[in-house]
Amino acid sequence: MRKRLFRMILVLTVALLSILALASCSEGGTEEGETPVYRDGDTVYLNVYNWGEYISDGGEGSLDTNREFEEYFNTYLSAKYGGVKVRVQYSTYPTNEDMYAKLKNGMVAYDIVIPSDYMIEKMIEEDMLYSFDVTSLENYKYITDIFRSPYYDPDNRYSVPYTYGMLGIIYNRTVVDESDLGSWELLWNEKYDGDILQFNNPRDASATAMYYLGIDVNSRNPEDWIRAIDKLKEQKSLLQGYVNDEIFNKMTTESAAIAPYFVGDFLTMVSEEENLDFFYPKEGVNYFVDAMCIPKASKNPEIAKEYINFMLTEEVAVANAEYIGYASPNSLVINSDEYREYMNTEYLAPTYDDEGNMITLGAYELLYDRKPEEVNAAYNALFPDKQSPACYRSYTPEIQILLNDLWEELKIYDSTETWIHVSSASIVAVVLGFAAYSIYIKKKRSKHYRKKKTK
Amino acid sequence: MKKKNSIMRSIAAAPHIFWAVLFIVLPLIIVVYYAFTDESGAFALENIASLPKYAPIFGLSIELSVIATAICLLIGYPLAYVISKAKPEHQKILVMLLMLPMWTNLLIRTYSIMAILDNGGIVSTLFFDKSLRLIGTKGIVIFGMVYDFLPYMVLPIYTCISKIDKRMWEAAADLGCNTFMTLWKVILPLSRSGIISGVTMVLVPSISTFYISQKLGGGTFELIGDTIERQFISGTLNTGAAISFVMMLLILLSLTVMNKFADPDDGGIIV
Numbered sequence: 001m002r003k004r005l006f007r008m009i010l011v012l013t014v015a016l017l018s019i020l021a022l023a024s025c026s027e028g029g030t031e032e033g034e035t036p037v038y039r040d041g042d043t044v045y046l047n048v049y050n051w052g053e054y055i056s057d058g059g060e061g062s063l064d065t066n067r068e069f070e071e072y073f074n075t076y077l078s079a080k081y082g083g084v085k086v087r088v089q090y091s092t093y094p095t096n097e098d099m100y101a102k103l104k105n106g107m108v109a110y111d112i113v114i115p116s117d118y119m120i121e122k123m124i125e126e127d128m129l130y131s132f133d134v135t136s137l138e139n140y141k142y143i144t145d146i147f148r149s150p151y152y153d154p155d156n157r158y159s160v161p162y163t164y165g166m167l168g169i170i171y172n173r174t175v176v177d178e179s180d181l182g183s184w185e186l187l188w189n190e191k192y193d194g195d196i197l198q199f200n201n202p203r204d205a206s207a208t209a210m211y212y213l214g215i216d217v218n219s220r221n222p223e224d225w226i227r228a229i230d231k232l233k234e235q236k237s238l239l240q241g242y243v244n245d246e247i248f249n250k251m252t253t254e255s256a257a258i259a260p261y262f263v264g265d266f267l268t269m270v271s272e273e274e275n276l277d278f279f280y281p282k283e284g285v286n287y288f289v290d291a292m293c294i295p296k297a298s299k300n301p302e303i304a305k306e307y308i309n310f311m312l313t314e315e316v317a318v319a320n321a322e323y324i325g326y327a328s329p330n331s332l333v334i335n336s337d338e339y340r341e342y343m344n345t346e347y348l349a350p351t352y353d354d355e356g357n358m359i360t361l362g363a364y365e366l367l368y369d370r371k372p373e374e375v376n377a378a379y380n381a382l383f384p385d386k387q388s389p390a391c392y393r394s395y396t397p398e399i400q401i402l403l404n405d406l407w408e409e410l411k412i413y414d415s416t417e418t419w420i421h422v423s424s425a426s427i428v429a430v431v432l433g434f435a436a437y438s439i440y441i442k443k444k445r446s447k448h449y450r451k452k453k454t455k
Numbered sequence: 456m457k458k459k460n461s462i463m464r465s466i467a468a469a470p471h472i473f474w475a476v477l478f479i480v481l482p483l484i485i486v487v488y489y490a491f492t493d494e495s496g497a498f499a500l501e502n503i504a505s506l507p508k509y510a511p512i513f514g515l516s517i518e519l520s521v522i523a524t525a526i527c528l529l530i531g532y533p534l535a536y537v538i539s540k541a542k543p544e545h546q547k548i549l550v551m552l553l554m555l556p557m558w559t560n561l562l563i564r565t566y567s568i569m570a571i572l573d574n575g576g577i578v579s580t581l582f583f584d585k586s587l588r589l590i591g592t593k594g595i596v597i598f599g600m601v602y603d604f605l606p607y608m609v610l611p612i613y614t615c616i617s618k619i620d621k622r623m624w625e626a627a628a629d630l631g632c633n634t635f636m637t638l639w640k641v642i643l644p645l646s647r648s649g650i651i652s653g654v655t656m657v658l659v660p661s662i663s664t665f666y667i668s669q670k671l672g673g674g675t676f677e678l679i680g681d682t683i684e685r686q687f688i689s690g691t692l693n694t695g696a697a698i699s700f701v702m703m704l705l706i707l708l709s710l711t712v713m714n715k716f717a718d719p720d721d722g723g724i725i726v
Contacts, residue, residue, distance in 0.1 A: 097690075236675065239591075239673075240588075240590075240591055240673060241590065241591050241672075241673025241675055242674030242675060243674060246569075246670070249570065250573065250575065253573065253576065254585070255573045255574045255575030255576070255585075255590075256575075400689070401691070404689055404691060407685075408508070408509075408677075411675075411676060411677040411681075411682075412511045412676075412677070415511065415675070415676035415677070416511065416514070416515055416676075417593060420515070420519065420522070420593055421518065424517075424518035424519075424521045427521055427525045428521065
């Protein structure tokens, strides 16, 4: 029976493997008619793929962007496209890399994706994006100048900016002294031993050290990355932990007092815990742009363009900016009084002195008063020959591998304690002793029985 | 064996075999394939050769899970004994109480430990004025392992003890053993197979856990599960597969050793 079972398993395995091999051979062939529907009679399905919590979705009385677009399109634009109706199929991803992997394997033909700058650069290099003159979109004129012709899309052929944000340091006013603010040095300040958080991913964590040390965050020189990780090793004993999303909980429950994070997320945290505050370190900070793109595989690029155009209209853009809480590159939003009012009441209100001068900034001022190039003036001056040096670029495979190794080293560094060795060793000793004892007893007994038998 | 009978048998076994091949054997083959190839798909031993640098992580994972397993056994054995000695109607309730935490998902339980014991959490705020720092220490990771895996230790031991013939207890008492000596000389040796499967069921998931160490360990140190996870996320599949492969070998090795101590009469509880 056992033999037969084994043979059966073997046969099945071989069969499955060959099915898999066949499937992978035919991958290049037709994939149309897979699970997602692109068109059903008169209805065209527009597949939008976005970050989680990154669009006004009708929750809490906000505008339901996607339903609004359907209504708008079906009322005003339908005739232009031969009477078709549009339905938006909306799904979300947690990271750029997830989105990239899903697009790369081509299972679903998305019509809209919203990746970050470095990912757009990579996708353009790999010819994954649909190219068109984005400036020809009617509402593109509302995008502010500094977000036109960005480094990742210098000819404005692939992307329309959606949001942007800058990194900074979030701190708890009740714990951190005012004299310690202003610099990345705060993350290395021994006074706050155990109160500091750091990013739990190699790129963002090493970037904090690189801005502090004045190193190019896109360096191709291994030495630079080694220096950055060494700096992080120095910091490790002061940290409460390396964290990702836990940062929200830890900062709002005042478990930790200092953490590097994005200004938009700070606004979310400060609406829960008012002791929190935020500053941009003087050495320079990362800033990112997330932009709307049309993947090359899109079945309806023309309708996707209408969608992008719709997202730039005042009502929609304001609703999205209010919902997300990140800064918007859309001048209609920036100049909207309603929006400013909303941000400074719902997220963070500014405070004034007796003469009406603002003492602490409100949400709107935090987001827009300082432009990325202004915050990064000192940093940019270190690298005069580079465009947007503070932005992450996709790195070379060599650096990727090196950084992985260095990150491992950092995690192993100073990570064990004597009591662990001692107690685990003594447990093993006890178990071995017990095993030896029971073997001894067994032997003794069997000897005893044998003696009895021979008697 | 009649022929008809054997056909019926293979039909009955077919779904499981199909399942096992698709989700156990095939993935194993894929892991081994990736462990011994480089990125281009050619045969390579570099992945395995690069493993010694992970020795400290392997060491820490094994040490922490050994400690956690020992604690589980120390708490779990008396508990299993007490449950099996209780009245039958109470036994049901006690076993249910033991299983109750498992009705909540492991991830959620771990996340709530984090929220409760964090220095901004309930315990620290109420009793320690937010000065208690537990999250991020190795101790709390061990606590998490014990908390999450204790039922896996208690249940096999409980089953084993309650299966022991009542007459054994009586015989031991008749021959002059007090309660402690009965436990030491009769019950403990007879429940060895339960202990061994309990130890296996706690040790193996503790060694390979990544969620507990990530959430409770504060990310300042890595266990081998975290390392594997990170390898797969960052796209270095081959190294990740090599670590998993070696991990499996280590576990297999330790199970084989443990099997040597299992009662040959009970046979094949593990592996």
